[in-house]
Amino acid sequence: MEAYSFEFFPEEHFYLFKTRYEVRYAIRFKPSFYVLDAEPAIADNVYELVIARIEKPEGPIPPDERILYTIAAIAEDFFKKEQNIAIYVCDDSDGRGKARKRKFDGWFVYLNFEGRGYMKIDQGFHEADGFSYSASLIFKSENRLKIQIITALDELADRYNQPK
């Protein structure tokens, strides 16, 4: 299936595309070097994936699989810099975190990201105030710092997870 045409808009650092149902999206990889307490070669290359639906028509919108392919194509562009690491956080504050996580995992498998040379590591967080969420890091499987990246995520979980 073909991705929609997209364009990087350097002034705001986001990618833009529009679907056949007139829905407009902006995708940003937000610099998030403050998240992992790791060496600069890792921490400075962490970006949070933020997807925003910036305009949509009134009424119901049919499911549109091309959006997935477009986000995948945008991710490929983002990972042209091989050291880049994307972090994606699934909010569970409304109790729908597990469903979001399943959907996100489904995308990763469906779009064969592993076969295309990417690695995803997941971590569940259950903080002291009861807030739960999951965070995933995606990076190129040939990233020479992958062991340190995995360790940094483990350490982050150790710092924030409430012991049972």
Place this chain on the structure above:
Amino acid sequence: MKTPEQKLTVPPKSLGRWLMESKRQTQKEMQEAYKNNPKIKEVFERLEAKTKGI
């Protein structure tokens, strides 16, 4: 809550809430940018023309 892109000197009490707020803030900023920056609409016009050209 403003979440500046700088190294945290003091870790937030709840990383999750902090990240969620940061994400919502970013989404809001993206929507604002779309409303206020005419160059973004130009990009969409270009994309539209490209789609029609296929």
